[in-house]
Amino acid sequence: MSGGKQSDPPAGLGDADPPGHLGRAIIGWDYDGAEEGGKKRVSMCEKTKKMRGAWRLAAATATMVWTLGVPLAAQPMLVSGAARSAGAVTAAAAPTPRDPELSVEIGPGNSYVVLENSTLRVEYLPFYADFDQFAIRHFTIKVGGGGDQVCGCGQHYYIDADAGRGVLADAWIVQDDDQRKTVHLEWFKNGDTSRRIIHEVSIYPWGCFIRVDYINVKYGTNLVDLGTPGGVMNGAHVAYGAADWVRGYVTHDYAPTVGSYYNRYPPDGVNDPADGGSLNYNDQFIVGVYNPANGIGFGRVAPVADTSILKLLLTESSRRGLELFPHPFGLSHQPFTGYIFGVTGGGEGELLSTGMMLADTQP
Numbered sequence: 189m190s191g192g193k194q195s196d197p198p199a200g201l202g203d204a205d206p207p208g209h210l211g212r213a214i215i216g217w218d219y220d221g222a223e224e225g226g227k228k229r230v231s232m233c234e235k236t237k238k239m240r241g242a243w244r245l246a247a248a249t250a251t252m253v254w255t256l257g258v259p260l261a262a263q264p265m266l267v268s269g270a271a272r273s274a275g276a277v278t279a280a281a282a283p284t285p286r287d288p289e290l291s292v293e294i295g296p297g298n299s300y301v302v303l304e305n306s307t308l309r310v311e312y313l314p315f316y317a318d319f320d321q322f323a324i325r326h327f328t329i330k331v332g333g334g335g336d337q338v339c340g341c342g343q344h345y346y347i348d349a350d351a352g353r354g355v356l357a358d359a360w361i362v363q364d365d366d367q368r369k370t371v372h373l374e375w376f377k378n379g380d381t382s383r384r385i386i387h388e389v390s391i392y393p394w395g396c397f398i399r400v401d402y403i404n405v406k407y408g409t410n411l412v413d414l415g416t417p418g419g420v421m422n423g424a425h426v427a428y429g430a431a432d433w434v435r436g437y438v439t440h441d442y443a444p445t446v447g448s449y450y451n452r453y454p455p456d457g458v459n460d461p462a463d464g465g466s467l468n469y470n471d472q473f474i475v476g477v478y479n480p481a482n483g484i485g486f487g488r489v490a491p492v493a494d495t496s497i498l499k500l501l502l503t504e505s506s507r508r509g510l511e512l513f514p515h516p517f518g519l520s521h522q523p524f525t526g527y528i529f530g531v532t533g534g535g536e537g538e539l540l541s542t543g544m545m546l547a548d549t550q551p
Contacts, residue, residue, distance in 0.1 A: 287393035292369035303391040322356040323349035329530040338415045352409035383407040397529035414509040418479020426536045428474035432466035450498040464492040474543030483535035494524040
């Protein structure tokens with residue numbers, strides 16, 4: 189998908205009118221009040237500047253006036269025909285439409301784990317990259333031609349991998365209903381059953397994101413994303429608050445900060461502010477990478493309090509991922525939550541506003 193366009197709305201929505209999806213926080217449909225009786229596709233980027241007709245998106249506060257099927261504080265809202273005609277944005281909450289593709293599956297012998305809805309398919313698979321691992325090997329945006337943001341086509345292609353993890357030791361489903369699918373994943377560091385690494389991963393109806401509850405990563409090392417954002421190896425990084433940050437988008441070969449964009453780990457001597465400084469949005473980091481040519485990619489929301497180091501991978505000629513160090517190294521911690529989301533064609537603006545919405549609503 190490119191520009192501000194998206195596929196036609198599903199048939200049968202009638203007066204509810206066109207959908208937008210979480211993960212497309214600035215891409216959607218709009219009535220153009222100047223065109224009587226007609227609909228016009230309009231980039232939601234324009235919504236941050238002005239209001240056209242009755243539909244709008246306040247991207248500056250990451251609030252969607254109309255979102256299809258995402259069980260958040262930003263619930264689906266329907267604006268009445270009369271209100272639209274008057275140019276008002278009076279809305280009433282509507283039930284979350286059932287997502288027919290919402291599912292979770294664990295393969296025989298924990299050979300794979302798949303979470304899916306109508307906008308996103310996430311596949312955890314075993315692979316070898318320096319050692320046996322099990323992480324996300326396919327992160328496929330199913331709308332607007334987004335495609336797979338990982339490709340899983342070689343050793344170092346994955347999302348949410350960890351140098352401290354090996355093969356998946358156990359998995360089971362903890363929630364399986366129309367509102368959410370959640371799977372519990374466990375790894376044993378180096379086969380030691382006393383040193384467990386535990387995640388719980390959730391997917392919701394329609395939303396182009398997953399929630400990862402990091403129950404215990406004490407025995408892990410890092411969280412690493414090495415993908416193919418928008419189908420390329422050299423994307424563009426973006427972070428909330430970057431314009432006021434103390435350094436530019438340095439990559440992991442930048443010696444003065446030990447390859448870090450943000451770092452408060454005392455032995456490294458970088459000493460960035462504990463509160464994240466300008467990078468802090470509602471106590472969260474929002475960061476990602478996308479392809480400027482088509483606006484597609486992926487991003488993360490990560491709590492500042494639980495992220496000691498943030499790196500932008502890899503070099504100037506190969507910008508395709510992120511690396512986070514939650515609690516280096518071997519430190520006990522309370523469970524914390526992060527989000528990994530797709531960017532469906534709106535580039536930097538969509539990445540930031542989607543991250544802001546997730547940070548604000550924390551589904």
